[in-house]
Amino acid sequence: MNTVELAQALLExxxxxxxxxxxxxxxxxxxxxxMPSIDLAVAAFxxxxxxxxxxxxxxxxHPQGLVAEFDGMAGAVSxxxxxxxxxxxxxxxxxxxxxxxWSTLRWHSLAGRTGLPRVVAPYPASLIKLMxxxxxAQQVDQGHARWxxxxxxxxRSRPVQDWAFxxxxxxxxxxxxxxxxxxxxxxAVRREGDAxxxxxxxxxxxxxxxxxxxxxxxxxxxxxxxxxxxxxGQLQMTAWDTLRLLWLxxxxxxxxxxxxxxxAPLLSPASRAVVLHCLREQGLHEVLSSGVxxxxxxxxxxxxxxxxxxxxxxxxxxxxxxxxxxxxDLRAERARSELEFAHKTGNTENYCSDAGIVRGLGxxxxxxxxxMTSSLGRRYSPGEPCATTWRLPALGAAIDDRLRHWMGD
Numbered sequence: 001m002n003t004v005e006l007a008q009a010l011l012e013x014x015x016x017x018x019x020x021x022x023x024x025x026x027x028x029x030x031x032x033x034x035m036p037s038i039d040l041a042v043a044a045f046x047x048x049x050x051x052x053x054x055x056x057x058x059x060x061x062h063p064q065g066l067v068a069e070f071d072g073m074a075g076a077v078s079x080x081x082x083x084x085x086x087x088x089x090x091x092x093x094x095x096x097x098x099x100x101x102w103s104t105l106r107w108h109s110l111a112g113r114t115g116l117p118r119v120v121a122p123y124p125a126s127l128i129k130l131m132x133x134x135x136x137a138q139q140v141d142q143g144h145a146r147w148x149x150x151x152x153x154x155x156r157s158r159p160v161q162d163w164a165f166x167x168x169x170x171x172x173x174x175x176x177x178x179x180x181x182x183x184x185x186x187x188a189v190r191r192e193g194d195a196x197x198x199x200x201x202x203x204x205x206x207x208x209x210x211x212x213x214x215x216x217x218x219x220x221x222x223x224x225x226x227x228x229x230x231x232x233g234q235l236q237m238t239a240w241d242t243l244r245l246l247w248l249x250x251x252x253x254x255x256x257x258x259x260x261x262x263x264a265p266l267l268s269p270a271s272r273a274v275v276l277h278c279l280r281e282q283g284l285h286e287v288l289s290s291g292v293x294x295x296x297x298x299x300x301x302x303x304x305x306x307x308x309x310x311x312x313x314x315x316x317x318x319x320x321x322x323x324x325x326x327x328x329d330l331r332a333e334r335a336r337s338e339l340e341f342a343h344k345t346g347n348t349e350n351y352c353s354d355a356g357i358v359r360g361l362g363x364x365x366x367x368x369x370x371x372m373t374s375s376l377g378r379r380y381s382p383g384e385p386c387a388t389t390w391r392l393p394a395l396g397a398a399i400d401d402r403l404r405h406w407m408g409d
Contacts, residue, residue: 003052010042014058016398017391019035019376022376022380022391023382023389025379035058036374036376036380038372040057041054041242041371042370042371044367045253047407053243055239057119061102061117062117062119066117066119074244074258077111077238081112081115081119082119082120083108085120086106086233087226091227096375122374122375123232123348124235124346124353124373125353125377126345127242127355128235129171129176129346132176132179132180132183132224133164134266135200135215136182137267139182139183145160145182145186148160153177154178161274163178169278169281170283170321171284177224180223180224181220181222184219185220202214202216204266207263208248209259213241213245239371242373243371244256246369247369248265249275253369279357280308282343287388288396289304289341289396291304291306291307294328295327297382298390299390300394301333302392302393302394303358303399303400306338306339312331316328338362340359340361342357343357347387349378349379352376352378355371356370358370360409366404366407366409376389
């Protein structure tokens with residue numbers, strides 16, 4: 001398989017799911033009626049061969065899909081004008097409301113130039129916590145914080161590493177706020193009045209050639225959501241740049257080809273190990289992988305990733321926190337799993353994302369990166385405890401099956 005063949009495989013995998021038929025609760029359960037936005041990137045590392053990578057993008061304006069173009073060094077996307085997501089005056093994600101007329105909205109550029117095919121980059125939801133995690137790791141490497149230091153936020157004191165773990169593995173919003181506040185206190189982000197005047201994360205990502213990774217307009221008290229003036233339209237991640245960030249973090253991947261040779265590594269080995277540990281212990285396998293939902297009526301298996309053992313109870317159920325309990329016996333499904341998926345998910349009413357590093361367990365040899373952002377949030381799910389439509393784990397399974405056959409395992 002080469003890059004062209006991988007791109008075609010991704011196009012076919014998305015088209016086969018019929019995402020335009022997803023039932024939308026905001027339309028009374030009727031089918032969506034138009035293609036949702038899906039930004040999907042994969043980089044595969046076949047044994048003994050060069051990496052193969054591709055990025056495909058779908059939207060109401062590109063219902064059959066658009067193949068991203070970049071040079072052979074896996075540089076930035078060159079044939080797409082990415083537009084920033086946006087809120088209306090009432091704080092609604094206006095682009096995704098039923099009947100939204102994109103021709104009447106005032107769009108702002110995220111990356112690329114006018115005249116290229118335009119793609120609205122969906123808000124990545126809690127996938128943005130990966131940027132926060134890397135930003136905190138950078139502060140540790142610079143000596144402005146320590147993983148084991150006690151950090152107090154809203155009267156609660158915990159080691160920085162514990163805040164980072166909960167932010168990642170159970171997507172704790174309070175932990176995220178605590179670490180955003182840490183970034184401000186460490187001087188990585190600075191505001192004067194109502195304006196952000198310093199953002200070391202943007203400098204870090206730009207230096208690494210990742211122009212669409214943006215964590216803008218957060219607050220010194222830890223605010224990062226819509227109500228804080230951040231959130232949708234301020235926090236940005238395209239699938240391709242998210243995947244390349246993961247490539248820089250993957251300690252078993254071939255060296256990424258695009259960074260300048262004079263650049264220092266993104267993170268120290270010690271901080272990278274902390275970041276990877278958080279991703280590997282992910283409990284929310286409910287998007288491209290769906291193992292934590294086994295036993296839910298209508299369950300559709302996703303890519304066959306193993307739920308970390310720490311979440312299993314004696315009866316086989318999974319308890320991630322007091323609020324996150326999945327009561328079905330998951331032991332049989334976990335035993336069948338053949339992959340480690342070190343990843344981060346994101347989910348809101350309008351958005352769903354998932355991105356991570358896939359490694360084979362046991363005899364499985366495949367190794368690849370996958371990143372996906374979409375406008376397929378909870379409104380398209382069949383109900384609690386599902387995060388999104390079953391068509392997304394089906395997509396994950398289809399991609400993994402194709403890569404399994406290609407890599408021979």
